[in-house]
């Protein structure tokens with residue numbers, strides 16, 4: 137019998153977080169670079185921490201279980217996980233990507249990945265016909281790179297349709313699942329080959345640790361990833377692995393609470409006279425509402441919204457007290473971000489304009505504070 141996801145957040149697939157030597161509830165932190173060998177040509181299963189470490193292995197097993205993956209590598213950041221993902225592709229490979237990806241991913245694609253001979257085009261992947269047309273334009277397309285909901289304009293892409301396109305054209309399907317976390321969405325179950333996470337966000341959950349994950353759907357990909365992982369060296373350190381294990385134990389309660397708050401906040405924002413538009417995939421009026429519902433267990437807690445003027449946007453950022461004006465998302469503390477200058481500052485201005493990342497646009501990561509307190513804080517900031 138497979139455990140429910142709440143149980144797997146705490147115990148992994150098979151109670152893996154229990155230390156059998158002393159019964160310690162906390163996973164031991166194996167703060168070691170290397171491991172002694174019991175004899176010539178023999179190994180305890182661990183040789184050198186760049187390749188593998190018992191604390192990190194526990195974490196990787198938990199994330200593998202949550203994502204329904206074959207294997208997972210834990211990295212020092214989401215970007216480190218993404219850079220390992222890029223190693224899987226030969227020079228000349230082309231990627232068709234969701235048009236409003238996280239800005240750091242766009243920067244990597246335009247710089248380090250481009251230097252390796254990889255190329256990228258961006259399309260509204262919530263439009264399957266446009267996505268297919270873009271694939272056809274580039275005979276060397278090797279993968280679809282999807283964020284759903286996308287960052288920061290919350291477009292929803294139908295992963296089942298992307299899987300069909302991937303099969304038709306022989307492509308890998310890669311999904312950045314950071315925004316919903318494995319608690320709400322499991323792209324591998326819908327056909328994805330690879331899942332990327334910024335573990336810094338919902339998985340870590342406390343805005344205190346950087347981490348990233350690359351999950352693979354099969355043995356062949358897993359072996360290639362393990363090879364590049366030990367070669368490049370983006371391994372998450374033991375103490376940070378421990379913090380991620382601890383964070384994930386409460387993933388289910390945090391995600392439920394954050395989502396509940398997000399519904400309240402989205403409804404409240406919709407009714408405020410200085411807010412001109414609210415983008416939240418949990419609202420039935422969102423164009424991607426039905427598709428998101430059909431492929432997830434929830435809408436998460438990321439809300440973007442437009443205010444009436446750049447002055448109002450500036451006032452909100454400067455006047456919030458409880459909510460912090462800070463980059464990042466997914467933690468217990470509510471954060472508000474100005475994508476134009478922060479997460480998407482490196483995206484070319486004309487692209488930002490086309491996507492609607494304007495000077496009136498704010499992104500809100502709803503935390504687990506009391507919803508009334510969050511509303512009161514936003515009200516005083518909007519109306520200050």
Ligand SMILES: Cc1ncc(COP(=O)(O)O)c(C=O)c1O
Nearest residue numbers: 213214215238287314334336347
């Ligand atoms: C959707 C998404 N993917 C990837 C990343 C990169 O993750 P990290 O900051 O852990 O490197 C981020 C960071 O904000 C993100 O929002």
